[in-house]
Amino acid sequence: MHGSRLLHSSHPLKILVICQHYWPEQFQITEVCEELARRGHDVTALVGVPNYPTGVIPDDYLDGKNRIQERNGVHIVRVEEIPRKNGIVGLARNYISYMLKAKKKAKELPGDFDVVFAYQITPVLMAAPMKDAKRKSGCPALLYCADIWPDAVMAMLPSTLSFALPLVRVVSTAIYREADFVATNSSAYVDCFEKVHGFERERLEYVPQYADDSYLDMELSPSPALKTRFMVMGNIGRLQDMPCVLDAVNRIKSRDDFELHVVGTGSVIDDCKRYVAANGLGDKVIFHGRHPFEEMPNFYRMADCCILTLRVPGAPWISSTLPSRLQGYMAAGKPILAAIDGSAAEVIRDSGCGRSVPAGDSAGLASLLEDFIDNRAAYEGCGESGRAYFRANFTKDRFMDEIESLLIATSTGNER
Numbered sequence: 195m196h197g198s199r200l201l202h203s204s205h206p207l208k209i210l211v212i213c214q215h216y217w218p219e220q221f222q223i224t225e226v227c228e229e230l231a232r233r234g235h236d237v238t239a240l241v242g243v244p245n246y247p248t249g250v251i252p253d254d255y256l257d258g259k260n261r262i263q264e265r266n267g268v269h270i271v272r273v274e275e276i277p278r279k280n281g282i283v284g285l286a287r288n289y290i291s292y293m294l295k296a297k298k299k300a301k302e303l304p305g306d307f308d309v310v311f312a313y314q315i316t317p318v319l320m321a322a323p324m325k326d327a328k329r330k331s332g333c334p335a336l337l338y339c340a341d342i343w344p345d346a347v348m349a350m351l352p353s354t355l356s357f358a359l360p361l362v363r364v365v366s367t368a369i370y371r372e373a374d375f376v377a378t379n380s381s382a383y384v385d386c387f388e389k390v391h392g393f394e395r396e397r398l399e400y401v402p403q404y405a406d407d408s409y410l411d412m413e414l415s416p417s418p419a420l421k422t423r424f425m426v427m428g429n430i431g432r433l434q435d436m437p438c439v440l441d442a443v444n445r446i447k448s449r450d451d452f453e454l455h456v457v458g459t460g461s462v463i464d465d466c467k468r469y470v471a472a473n474g475l476g477d478k479v480i481f482h483g484r485h486p487f488e489e490m491p492n493f494y495r496m497a498d499c500c501i502l503t504l505r506v507p508g509a510p511w512i513s514s515t516l517p518s519r520l521q522g523y524m525a526a527g528k529p530i531l532a533a534i535d536g537s538a539a540e541v542i543r544d545s546g547c548g549r550s551v552p553a554g555d556s557a558g559l560a561s562l563l564e565d566f567i568d569n570r571a572a573y574e575g576c577g578e579s580g581r582a583y584f585r586a587n588f589t590k591d592r593f594m595d596e597i598e599s600l601l602i603a604t605s606t607g608n609e610r
Contacts, residue, residue: 205602206234206235207236207308207309207601207602207605208235208236208238208306209230209235209236209237209238209307209310210240210300210303210307210309210310210311210327211223211227211237211238211240211311211312211313212240212300212310212311212312212313212320212321212324213239213312213313213314213315213320214241214242214275214289214315214317215242215246215315216239216242216270216272217244217265218244218252219244219246222403222404223239223313225590226313226593226594226597227239227268228265228266228267228268229590229594230594230597230598230601231266231267233594235598235601236269237267237268237269238268238269238270238271238303238307239270239271240271240273240299240300240323241270241272242272242273242275242292242295242296243261243272243273243274243275243277245277245278245288246278247278249278249279249284250277255272261273271303273292273295273296273298274291275291275292275295276288276291285317289317289319289320290319292319292320293319293322293323296320296322296323297325297326300326300327300330301326301330303327305330305331306331307327307331307333308331308333308605309333309334309336309604309605310324310327310331310333310335310336311338311597311601312336312337312338312373313338313340314337314338314340314341315340317343317346317347318343318346318365318366318369318370319365319369321370321372321373322369324337324369324372324373325369328372333605334374334604334605335372335373335374335375335604336375336376336600336601337370337373337375337377338376338377338378338379339370339376339377339378339379339387340403342380342386342515343362343366344359344363344366345506363390366391367390367392370387370391371391371392371393373397374397374604374607375398375399375600376393377398377400377596377597378399378400378401379400379401379402379403379515380400380402380515380536380537381400381536381540382515382536382537383400384398384399384400401593401596401600402587402588402593403516403521404588404589404590405518405521405522405525405584405588406522407584407588407590408525409490409491409494409522409526409527410525410581410584410585412491412494412526414491414495414526414527414528415527416495416498417495419498421450421451421452421453422451422452422453422498422499422566422567422570423452423453423455423496423497423499424454424455424497424498424499424500424501424531424566425454425455425456425457425493425494425496425497425499425500425501426439426455426456426457426458426500427457427458427490427493427500427522427523428457428458428518428519428522429458429459430458430460430461430466431460431461431462432461432462433504433505433506434460434462434503435503435504435533435553435554436462436466436503437469437556438503438505438553438554438556439454440469440473440479441560442533442557442559442560442563443475443478443479443560443563444473444475445556445557445560446560446563447473447474451567452478452563452567453478453479453480454478454479454480454501455493455497456479456480456481456482457483457484457485457490457493458482458484459484463481466479494528497528498566499529499530499531499548499573500523500526500528500529500530500531501530501531501532502517502519502523502530502531502532502533502534503532503533503553503559504517504534504538504553505533505534505535505553505554515536515537516536516537516541517534517538520532520538520541521584521588523547523580524545524547524580524581524583524584525581525584525588526577527577527580527581528576528580529547529548529566529573529576529577530542530547530549530550530576530580531548531550531559531562532548532549532550532551532559533550533558533559534552534553535552535553538550539552541583544583545582545583546575546576546579546580546583547579547580548573548576548580549562549565
């Protein structure tokens with residue numbers, strides 16, 4: 195997994211990046227493109243019209259405005275798309291419209307790229323123009339998969355539409371197999387590409403996404419308190435398996451020496467509040483709602499320990515991914531207790547940043563909570579161990595070195 199920052203100075207590439215989302219939408223691909231340009235590469239980004247997550251197109255992009263832009267060294271080419279709407283049909287129209295317009299535009303762009311770089315989050319359809327761009331330029335393609343399909347759609351699709359999953363799998367495989375090389379943000383996804391999509395291991399590499407490192411050098415030690423304070427931060431949705439966390443709290447509610455603080459909101463927050471009320475946990479669980487990023491250090495200073503859970507029944511590969519909040523907890527130097535599988539469990543074990551039990555094991559998580567309360571000294575080194583692992587594996591420089599090295603290797607057809 196070791197790239198070299200020395201590579202970029204002598205191997206400038208002409209890169210076509212394909213991703214539905216881009217600035218002013220808040221996605222990492224914008225920083226990735228701008229850093230590649232800063233390193234001397236010629237970068238064109240084939241993207242959509244901003245409307246995520248609201249479905250509202252900003253005034254600056256209405257009526258065909260700003261379809262060609264230059265920003266921080268990146269040449270941005272935007273294609274029309276039907277704005278997002280809630281529901282399966284509304285999202286599908288948005289996904290398909292970008293795919294079709296970008297496929298058409300890929301055939302019209304100058305065919306002189308050295309490599310195509312498809313950065314795929316949801317949906318997999320946003321990577322489909324990779325095929326057209328490859329054929330136009332006669333160049334290879336690197337795919338970065340940050341959201342594995344068909345598992346990602348299993349997590350969203352109502353059971354009434356499960357009959358469509360075989361078709362989704364076929365489409366996903368067909369799109370993925372256009373890539374000459376695949377990097378992905380989860381070691382479990384490497385297994386999925388091999389077992390589900392038929393890739394050889396030599397064409398696959400685990401390159402975890404980078405995370406914001408602004409917490410690394412902050413002093414975020416918790417202030418003294420009479421009770422142990424556990425913290426859950428971020429989106430509170432179905433994938434985050436809050437029933438596991440709350441059931442663990444419920445199992446030890448007879449204790450009066452701990453609290454659970456929940457910072458964030460999401461699709462299941464009302465269910466969480468109902469559970470807390472129904473089980474008499476109002477003095478144990480405190481809901482803080484959503485707060486801006488700049489206020490997060492204050493909450494980290496409140497936390498003695500952070501809780502991490504993830505579970506998607508029927509979608510084992512998604513359940514094995516590496517949630518970005520794990521990286522945030524590590525950068526903040528917090529011990530971590532988790533009920534989780536796959537890459538996240540491996541990182542917690544390898545880094546020494548905390549302890550984990552299998553996903554969904556609320557009894558096991560309750561035991562971890564009690565162990566932390568009763569044996570705090572055993573966890574004293576976890577925070578700094580997490581920060582050390584973060585510095586070695588999750589910084590932006592590390593990620594960019596890896597991606598740049600893979601782009602160079604893919605463009606030349608060479609093994610790294």
